[in-house]
Amino acid sequence: MTSAIQTDTLIKKFRRVDALQGLTLNVPQSAVYALVGPNGAGKTTAIKILMNIIRATSGRAEVLGVDSSHIRGRLLEPIGYVSENQEMPEWMTVGALLDYLRPFYPAWDAALEAELIKQFDLPRDRKLRHLSRGMRMKAALASSLAYHPKLIVLDEPFTGLDPLVRDELIQGLIDRAEESSIFVSSHDLAEIETFASHVAYLEEGKLRFAEELTSLANRFREVELTFDAPPILPEKTPENWLQVSASAAVVRFTDCRFDAERSAAEIRTALGEPRNVTFSPMSLRSIFLAMAKSGRNLA
């Protein structure tokens, strides 16, 4: 099966700044793929290359099986794109925008359009310039979902939105998830965690890791060990132990390759038999904090 998005060693340089340093990604079809990372990590640059808004310095990207540098015109018909900083035709009303865009898409679904208007509570006769930021984003999303796109690309769609609007947008996306692949960039990890199936972490233009969210959640554990007496920490701990800290008889770390049996054996080998062991599942936010602080590439 063709990937929805595939990139190979994508490099983008803006004069002296290396925005992307060899990004290789594979977004499976029907995935809800989240590209996360701090501001300036290169997320928007990557998306703009995928949408052929800007050109890569080198490397290759394919979107729905087409070289991204060729994506224009009719090849955009199965793609929905919404960005936080997109310049919309502010002089148009919501209804005029939808009326205008309808003829561009052979697959435009008028019933779905009406449903989205209702779901997002959009005022058809209000000009975009008079809408709040959240409403504008909802209008943009409605105009990008009404034609059943095979791929929905969202660049920081939740930035600056209140929780209610975020929930509405996410619900709108979840409703479409069955028929579309969704590629979304964000630094709002809590929101991503609620609906993403895959996650990739980009930092300073480099991909730190990319995998399914369930797999990520399964392999990361916050480990707390209690010993009878303060243990002697070895000079070199296993590579998969992040942020190892000790306080009296308690040792804490993050295990990024958790496997119940293997992790227990590793602990015994490194520190001896603990009196008590706790393996706690971690939130996406905790995982990224642990990785960011440890500064390791864990792909």
Added chain:
Amino acid sequence: MNQVWNIFRKDARHHWPEIAASLALLVAFAWLDIRDWSHRDSFVATGFSILLASRFLPGLVDALVPISWTFLIVRIVQGESLVGDRQFWVTRPYDWKQLVAAKALFVLAFINLPLFILDIFLLIRAGFHPAHYLGGLLWMQVMWILCLFLPTAALATITKNIPQMLLAVLLLAIFMIGTTALSPLIPNSSAPSDIAGWSGFLLIGTAVAIILLQYSRRRTAFSRWLILGLCGLLTLMEVATPYRSVIAREYPLPNGNLPVQLALVPAVTHDTGSFPAYDGSIPIRFPLSVSGLPNDSLLQLNGMIVTLTNADGFRWDSGWRGQALSLVADEKTAHINFDLQQKVFDRMKSAPVTAHLLLAFTLYHNRDQREFTVPSGEFAWPDVGLCVSEMQYWNRVHCRVPLRRATSLFITSETAASTCPLTGRNIPPSPGVFAHNTVWGDSEPAEIGISPVHEVDIYLTNWDTSDSNATNPGICPGTPLILSNPESVGRNRIELHFENLSLADYRVGSAIIRTTVRSAGH
């Protein structure tokens, strides 16, 4: 086609205020143009309001109409801006060819079509049947597209908004001012050459290339470099063109006999010493005796180069100077005028100088000579237009001309045969003295402009400067004219060499130049 109509409707809905303003200006133009035909004498009326209405307002509207078109084109092109990476439309399935077609359709619908309708209306109001002039009207439309709409659209595709567009226009204006300022520093650069044609071709080609490149690929940086490259190329062409060779090629020496003999008339010096130098320059006039020009010929001096060398070897070259001097068979004297800087004159005036004159000319034969008596009232003048004799301020014929002056017309009249009443200061003209004028035809199918109706005043000039009061009553109803159509025979140059001249004798005002009395030549 679906997209074309969709985008066109969107643009029309969005830009209706600009469209309305542009159409209103066209209506105002039509009203003022027609008013100008019918109230031609208003310019002599006194009072600021009349001046405003008759002079300032038409000029303002003339300028505002193309400005409104430019603005409209910029607005619709920048409606789907091709500059930047945040515009929503670039991620929508626009077909670039249909987008270009939609913009072109908009220009045709809201600029070209109204202009076409206006032109037809003006032709009808001026008394001409528009069906006879459709080719010329279409030519005018094409010229507007090539000369204004395409360059404007090209600039709009590489700018994001109106301020950026104004900046681009300002930079281009600075370039043009710089080029114009550079021109006098390049010897003979004002001589006729193919540069203007090539420049126009390059300009239009670059504009088309930029528009296609921007719409198909959005290569803004590359497109901007193209404009810089064009400016560089135009400058290089201006600097590197071998103008002297071009003049020699365009105006070769005649193979056989010269069509006209020219000789320097010795100056009769009566030095008054009172003529002031103006603007730091000293006006010099070489009087030339003219002979040998056949009766049916007309010689049009297009330009000249004067070179002066004094005994010390000091050399001064005028460079190409455009001229518009016509010589006819009965003309016995011609004056070659030029200015010298004071410091050059001072170095040249005391010692004998050698003068070399290169005179570039076009020779015409006057074909189809015929007689024509000016009717009273409005009359149709074949190949000219609808004319009326005007006697209020200057005895002449005023014509409304459709599209262009169709053919060149050489007009001669014996001044004694004029039917115009003599004013108190005139003395009756002597028989056998002729006055002439040439109305030069346009080579293009139409003059570029908003209106297809042009106004031409036909009057007669008596070139005998010694007797100007007496011999030029003008054209009035009943005045017999002799008409002919000058037909170009060829272009040549004459090179004249005069030695041992005292330049001070030829300074205007310091010498009374001998003039000759013309004899009847027809």
